Amino acid sequence: MTDPNKIIINLALFGMTQSGKSSAGNILLGSTDFHSIFAPCSVTTCCSLGRSCHLHSFMRRAGREVALQFQVLDTPGYPHSRLSNEHVKREVKEALTHHFGQEGLNLALLVQRADVPFCGKEVTYPVQMIQELLGHAWMNYTAILFTHAEKIEEAGLNEDKYLHEASDTLITLLNSIQHKYVFHYKKGKSIYEQRMKILERIMEFIKENGYQVLTFK
Numbered sequence: 001m002t003d004p005n006k007i008i009i010n011l012a013l014f015g016m017t018q019s020g021k022s023s024a025g026n027i028l029l030g031s032t033d034f035h036s037i038f039a040p041c042s043v044t045t046c047c048s049l050g051r052s053c054h055l056h057s058f059m060r061r062a063g064r065e066v067a068l069q070f071q072v073l074d075t076p077g078y079p080h081s082r083l084s085n086e087h088v089k090r091e092v093k094e095a096l097t098h099h100f101g102q103e104g105l106n107l108a109l110l111v112q113r114a115d116v117p118f119c120g121k122e123v124t125y126p127v128q129m130i131q132e133l134l135g136h137a138w139m140n141y142t143a144i145l146f147t148h149a150e151k152i153e154e155a156g157l158n159e160d161k162y163l164h165e166a167s168d169t170l171i172t173l174l175n176s177i178q179h180k181y182v183f184h185y186k187k188g189k190s191i192y193e194q195r196m197k198i199l200e201r202i203m204e205f206i207k208e209n210g211y212q213v214l215t216f217k
């Protein structure tokens with residue numbers, strides 16, 4: 001029987017090689033489960049699922065504290081430096097079915113470096129994979145997690161200015177996903193504060209979507 005005082009939130013990370021998926025996954029989980037390292041090629045080759053500890057004092061329902069647990073699926077970069085696009089797509093599809101087939105996916109996070117312009121053919125590949133694997137309702141279940149956001153501040157911009165000056169491709173994508181985005185700054189605040197800021201925002205998106213999930217067969 002499901003425990004009414006516990007909610008499991010299922011997230012999947014998508015993005016280009018070295019966009020910061022594993023690192024973002026570790027922040028979300030509050031762990032170092034995923035192997036995250038700088039490399040001039042793709043590091044992650046298989047999908048893997050990480051689970052966070054239960055988070056208390058984060059959410060209340062009907063006057064009672066609800067424990068939240070996040071499950072995060074890390075995926076290989078797309079495009080990948082060694083694996084074909086077909087291989088990566090198959091791997092991710094199988095992992096989604098295996099881990100979230102029944103329970104369902106709450107949110108797909110497109111992990112995108114804020115310091116890499118969102119233009120050209122390759123940046124759209126991960127979006128295409130999300131569309132193919134999530135189906136026609138993909139936009140209700142997708143948010144962008146911008147990594148390397150500290151570069152925005154270093155350039156003397158802020159989030160609003162950055163988005164105002166963004167490429168047409170990014171603006172179109174943001175419009176399709178109803179402006180669901182969050183910036184990750186890898187400096188300043190403690191890891192705990194960075195984590196809470198991102199989790200709060202993600203929970204807002206999930207709540208706005210009525211806690212609906214996408215299942216995979």
Ligand SMILES: Nc1nc2c(ncn2[C@@H]2O[C@H](COP(=O)(O)OP(=O)(O)OP(=O)(O)O)[C@@H](O)[C@H]2O)c(=O)[nH]1
Pocket residue numbers: 015016017018019020021022023024035036037038039041042043044045076077147148149184185186
């Ligand atoms: N400065 C900065 N570095 C970051 C940020 N996010 C990730 N990195 C670094 O970028 C490098 C690659 O990060 P990963 O998390 O391994 O990237 P990935 O997308 O999982 O990489 P692949 O598995 O190769 O596709 C690591 O050295 C991270 O520490 C960020 O927000 N700011």
